[in-house]
Each structure stands twice: as C-alpha cells, then as structure tokens.
Ligand SMILES: Nc1nc2c(ncn2[C@@H]2O[C@H](COP(=O)(O)OP(=O)(O)O)[C@@H](O)[C@H]2O)c(=O)[nH]1
C-alpha cells in the first residue's frame with residue numbers, strides 16, 4: 001500500500017463521517033440559499049472545527065462566492081477547499097529535523113500518545129541514518145519507563161533512564177551528557193502528563209525546558225505538544241494551557257485513525273497558529289506521518305473521487 005493510501009485509510013472515519021456530510025451538502029444542495037451557509041456552518045462545527053473557525057470559514061467562503069457571483073453550491077466547493085488549504089498552509093512547517101543537533105521535548109497530557117510518538121519517531125529517524133538518544137523523563141511510573149525502553153529497543157537507539165520516582169531533571173542532564181559525548185544528532189525527551197497535579201507538572205516541564213536551553217544553546221530545539229484528536233475541542237483547551245509553560249513549536253495530532261472528527265486539525269491551526277508537524281494514524285511503528293497540508297486536504301475530502309465540474313449549471 002502506498003503512503004497516500006495509508007493516509008487515506010487512516011483518515012477514513014473522518015472522511016466518511018463528518019467530512020462526508022460536508023461533501024454531501026455541497027454536491028446535493030443545488031442553488032445557493034441562506035440556509036445553505038447555516039447548514040455548512042453547522043456541519044463544520046459538528047466536524048469539530050470549533051465555532052470560531054467554522055464561522056470564519058463560512059463568512060470567507062460566502063464573501064468569495066458572492067464576489068464571483070456563484071449560483072450553485074457545487075461551484076462553491078472549490079472555494080471552500082481553497083479556504084481549508086489556505087488555513088492549513090498557514091501552518092506549513094519547516095523540517096523538524098535540521099542538520100545540526102536536534103533536541104525535541106515532547107509534552108502533553110497522559111494518554112495523548114507522547115511515548116508512542118517518540119517510539120515511532122526514534123525508529124524512523126534511526127532508519128534515516130540519525131544517531132538518536134531517548135530520555136525517559138516521565139519517572140512517575142515504572143511502567144512508563146519500561147514502555148519507552150521497549151520502543152527504544154525496537155528502534156535500536158540509545159536509552160537513558162533513572163529509577164522510578166527519581167528527578168526528571170537529573171534524567172535530562174544525564175541524557176544531555178550522553179548526547180554530547182556520543183555526538184548524537186537527536187535527543188528525544190519524553191515527559192509526564194498528569195494534569196491532576198497541574199502546578200507541579202507545569203513547574204517540572206518548565207525546568208526541563210530550561211535545562212535543555214542551557215545544555216544545547218546552539219541546537220535546533222523543538223517543543224512538540226502531543227494532542228489526542230479523539231478528544232476534539234478538549235485538545236484546543238489543552239494547547240492553550242501548555243502554551244503557558246514552554247514555547248510550543250509544533251503539534252503532533254495522534255489517533256486521527258480513531259475519530260470521525262479530524263476537522264479538529266483545521267480548528268487548531270486556525271485558532272492557535274501553531275503548525276501541526278506530525279499526525280498519528282495508527283498504533284504501528286510506521287503510523288506517524290509528517291503533516292502535509294495538500295495531502296491532508298486531499299485525503300480528507302475525497303477530492304480525487306468527486307471533484308465537481310468547473311462551471312456546471314445544474
Ligand atoms: N489508534 C491510535 N492509537 C494511538 C496513536 N498514538 C498513540 N496511540 C495509543 O494511545 C495510547 C496512549 O499512548 P502513550 O504513548 O502511552 O501516551 P502518553 O501517556 O502520552 O505517553 C496507547 O495505547 C497508544 O498505542 C495513534 O496515532 N493511533
């Protein structure tokens with residue numbers, strides 16, 4: 001199966017669910033009436049783009065359609081797709097991995113998919129010829145450390161951990177040392193995400209980020225926030241919260257395969273103006289993909305199958 005087919009399969013629930021509803025609306029409505037735009041807005045909200053983004057999109061699409069004097073909803077489809085792509089392109093990320101040393105701090109709530117994402121990423125980077133070190137800075141549970149160790153072994157990369165309950169900062173110092181002495185070019189730092197103890201967690205993350213800034217002043221540093229797409233609008237509020245702790249440079253949106261509400265990507269990019277850098281479309285080691293706006297829009301809206309004719313009159 002090709003990469004694009006794998007992406008389409010991963011996004012199937014969203015494409016056939018909430019985006020299918022949007023597609024139908026355009027292709028079956030007929031002549032444009034006021035109701036059409038109301039229904040469009042409603043279907044975008046149901047697709048979890050959020051109220052702000054849904055109303056932004058509809059007013060821009062409407063203005064353009066009126067400017068072009070379009071009569072039929074089918075003709076508005078292209079305008080709509082262009083608008084979706086425009087939003088997604090505001091987040092077109094530069095490459096995450098640079099030629100120099102790369103330090104990726106991975107944050108997010110429990111269960112979002114941080115450890116899995118690091119495992120997949122470590123594997124892919126190692127396959128790409130990089131020397132990767134993983135730091136197990138989620139020291140809260142032994143099981144979390146073991147889970148990451150298993151991924152590191154699968155990927156065949158260097159793994160740095162301390163005992164359960166030890167200071168995450170100390171793990172990060174240790175991993176920084178090892179990265180320097182190996183001349184490794186990539187350090188991935190896994191962190192805890194227990195929001196129940198919000199204040200401590202935020203302090204801990206802030207401290208880890210400081211250590212990385214100090215230890216790697218010239219490295220290419222990223223702070224990746226991992227969000228679970230199945231949580232919909234909750235993902236947006238988590239992003240706002242974590243933004244206060246560290247400068248988030250990119251988002252990893254996981255579990256897109258498990259939700260019909262993949263429209264949340266569009267809401268996140270539009271509202272937060274933080275680029276989505278990777279998407280998770282399954283639990284397997286190959287199921288992490290760099291985010292490509294064009295590919296994503298095409299996979300989401302069945303464009304290749306039902307592209308409406310340009311100037312069709314009926
Ligand atoms: N279906 C699916 N499951 C995922 C994806 N990413 C992570 N998971 C699952 O989500 C669960 C929690 O992941 P984990 O990495 O432990 O989350 P963490 O607490 O943030 O470290 C695990 O069962 C993963 O297999 C994804 O893209 N798709």
Ligand SMILES: [Mg+2]
Nearest residue numbers: 114115138144
């Ligand atoms: Mg974890």
